[in-house]
Amino acid sequence: MRLLIIEDYRPLQKSLAKGLREAGFAVDITGNGEEGLWYAMGNDYDVIILDLMLPGIGGLKILKQLRAKGRQSHVLILTAKDTLEDRITGLDLGADDYLVKPFAFEELLARVRALVRRSYQEKSPLIQIKDLRIDLTTQRVWRGREELHLTPREYALLEYLAMRAGQTVSRAEIWEHLYEFNSLASSNVVDVYIGYLRRKIERPGKPALIRTVRGRGYILGAQP
Amino acid sequence: MRSLRARLLVGVISGMALLLVVFSIIIYTVFRRALVNQFDASLAATARILAASVEYEGDEIELELDFQKMPEFQRVERPAYYQLWRDDGTVAARSPSLGTDNLLRLEGSLGVLVFQALQTGSGHPGRAVALKFRPKIEGRDADQQPANQQPLTVVVARDASGLHSNLQFLGWLLLIASVGTITLSFLFAVFVVRQGLSPLDSIATEIASVREDDLTTRIGTTSVPEEILPIKNRLNDLLSRLEDAFKRERRFTADVTHELRTPLAGIRSSIEVALTRARDTTEYRVVLSECLAIVENMQTMVNNLLMIARLDACQVTFRQEQTRLEKLVNSCWRCFSDKALERGIIFENRVPAEMTCESDPDSLSMVLSNLLDNAVEYTNEGGQIWTTGGQADDCVEITVANTGCQLTSEEISQVLECFWRHDSSRTDTGAHCGLGLALVQRLIRALGGCTTVEVQNGGVFTVRLVLPRPAKS
Structure with missing residues (x-):
């Protein structure tokens, strides 16, 4: 899943990016309001973490413009402003969540995961496709009774496909949701990782979970 | 006396009581005199009738009195008395009511009435009048009376308890009327004062309703009397x-x-x-x-x-020391020179080498460090920072200026406030949280000087410090 952090305080920006990347998210960072708006308009982020007091354009203005242009990314406001009016204004302008600084990183992570689930209309933190089970909270995967050990990159790919289970997902979409803005990887990296993933989750003799839809992309768990 | 109400009441009531007492005394005295004069006049008339009724018949004295016309000298109940003396002191006649008793013989000049209060034999208060006169000689006309004839003295006394009870009644009447008036006035005054001071009570209630967590309330929203208006206005100003x-x-x-x-x-x-x-x-x-x-x-x-x-809170103490400003600026700059070099900023210290300032060097160093720190932070890359110094007879002026300022003149008026930061300079919260200039302003003020900031064309931001120069003794 791909996140955007718009936060001008560098130490916080750095530690958030590090923590979220380690939790398996692709994270873009900016400390400037105008740049943040430009990023948010140009990419389909799953969640945007937005500070309110920013140089350039303020956080609330960014939010207003995003919603005015119809961007559907979930926005979590992360700010030191803690009054009731601030929270109400933020949420009423179209934010999906509000967290006051200082905060526990685990809580931020849980809120981000919840927003991601909401992006894909997935209420349960446990996804089951045939005998494949994915625990979105602990990021563990089982095929039948056997636990599968995936690398963070493989897990992220599987999670994205599982969130959109039954739908055809294009390479470009996978690329957009799993790779950061200035990532050096090329787009055929998606095919390589699909290969790795297949090797780990498919079992001989059982029907394939990931199918290739020629010319369009991949589909996880759809009935033929 | 603390209570305004009590003070007003006591003032009004005691004034009224004093006036009432004075008027009562005057009324009593006037009435008393009138009644006593009236009583005395009737007494004197009786004495004159008695005197006219006395005649000498040779050496004998004859009193021709018709007791039927003057029954008071005979009656038992509160009688009147008279007694007649010859000049040698012997009693010539006395009223039947006296029996064998004597009245007090009052001395006076011939033809002059002398009055006196006394007690009658029955113990009642009475009044007496004495008249010394020369009685007629029977058979002679008034102009034939001999001049050397022996005078007689008649004393007439009468019970005056009627007069006294009238006066007593008047006294009581005045006393009761006064006390009643004072009591009623007191009650009335209490009512009037309470009514009059009720706006104070309502203001007090309004003041009591002001809560420390809501100071937006104002006092005297309803109409208040003119006298309380200044208090109300001052209180509202205070609020x-x-x-x-x-x-x-x-x-x-x-x-x-x-x-x-x-x-x-x-x-x-x-x-x-x-x-x-x-x-x-x-x-x-x-x-x-x-x-x-x-x-x-x-x-x-x-x-x-x-x-x-x-x-x-004025809790900082300063020492006074001659400080060479150019050296001080240079030593403060040392902390920021690396960062300035990194950002390609050129620094120039234009403070004259010989310029000194008598002030607290630690505070001045803190002020200059803050200003230079700000300057290095907000100057454009490759920009310029410079300091200048100048002095007049009574003050020393130091300026710190830098290029690359994007503030408007409206924003300039806010830069000295705590935590104020321009939007574009908000990066790195914590390192520059908008306290530096506020601190500079307060320090310079505490040192007796003043701080001004301005932005000139081309984005040159200047902070000007003016410090007083102690007069040379």
């Missing part, structure tokens, strides 16, 4: 000032909280992220040094806040 002060205080607290929250969030998330998994020593070291940098910035901020609070 406005208090409200402003509380607002400032709340905003300051909110600003402090806000400014501490962001670095705290930085420290917390850095540590929490570091603890999510086992890492090698170098990674921990990086996180720790980042946290240390944040803590150092927070410490600077807290120190500045403390200094501002102390300056506001």
Whole structure:
């Protein structure tokens, strides 16, 4: 899943990016309001973490413009402003969540995961496709009774496909949701990782979970 | 006496009581005199009738009195008395009511009435009149009376208890009327004073309803009397000032909280992220040094806040020392020269070498460091910073100027406020949290000087410090 952090305080920006990347998210960072708006308009982020007091354009203005242009990314406001009016204004302008600084990183992570689930209309933190089970909270995967050990990159790919289970997902979409803005990887990296993933989750003799839809992309768990 | 009501009541009532007593005494005295005069006149008339009724028949004295016309000299109940003396003191006649008793013989001149109060034989109060006269000689006309004839003295006394009881009644009447009037006036005055002072009570109730958490209320929304208007207005002014002060205080607290929250969030998330998994020593070291940098910035901020609070409370003491300003500027610049070099900023110290200032060198150093720190932070890359100095007879002027300022003249008026920062300079919260210029202004003010800021065409931001110069003795 791909996140955007718009936060001008560098130490916080750095530690958030590090923590979220380690939790398996692709994270873009900016400390400037105008740049943040430009990023948010140009990419389909799953969640945007937005500070309110920013140089350039303020956080609330960014939010207003995003919603005015119809961007559907979930926005979590992360700010030191803690009054009731601030929270109400933020949420009423179209934010999906509000967290006051200082905060526990685990809580931020849980809120981000919840927003991601909401992006894909997935209420349960446990996804089951045939005998494949994915625990979105602990990021563990089982095929039948056997636990599968995936690398963070493989897990992220599987999670994205599982969130959109039954739908055809294009390479470009996978690329957009799993790779950061200035990532050096090329787009055929998606095919390589699909290969790795297949090797780990498919079992001989059982029907394939990931199918290739020629010319369009991949589909996880759809009935033929 | 503290109570306004009591003071008014006591004043009004005691004044009234005094007036009533004075008037009562006057009325009593006038009436008493009139009644006594009336009584005395009738007594004198009786004495004259008696005197006219006395005749000498040779050496004998004859009193021709018709007791039927004057029954009072005979009656038993409260009778009248008379007694007649010859000049040698022998009694010539006395009224039947006297029996064998004597009246007091009053001495007076011939033909002059002498009055006196006395007690009658039955113990009642009475009045007496004495008249010395020459009685007629029977058979002669008035103009034939001999001049050397022996005079007689007649004393007539009468019971005056009627007069006394009338006077007593008048006395009581006046007393009761006075007491009644005072009591009724008191009750009336209490009512009037209470009514009159009721606006004070309603204002007191309104004041009591002002709560410390809501200072927006104002007193005297209903109409108040003219006399209370100034108090009401002053109180409302005071409330406005208090409200402003509380607002400032709340905003300051909110600003402090806000400014501490962001670095705290930085420290917390850095540590929490570091603890999510086992890492090698170098990674921990990086996180720790980042946290240390944040803590150092927070410490600077807290120190500045403390200094501002102390300056506001006048708890800072200064020493006076001759300081060479050019040297001081150079030593302050040393801390920022590396950063300036990094950003390609050129610094020029134009303060004259011989210029000195008699002030507190530590405070001046803090002021200059803050100004230079700000300048290095906000000057455009490759820009310029310079300091100048000048002196007049009574003051010393130091300026710190830098290029690359994007502030408008409206924003310039706000830069000396605590926690004010321009939007474009908001990066790196914590390191520059908007306290530097506020601290500079307060320090210079405490040193007896003043601070002005201006932005000139081309984005040159100048802070001008003017310090007083002690007169040479």
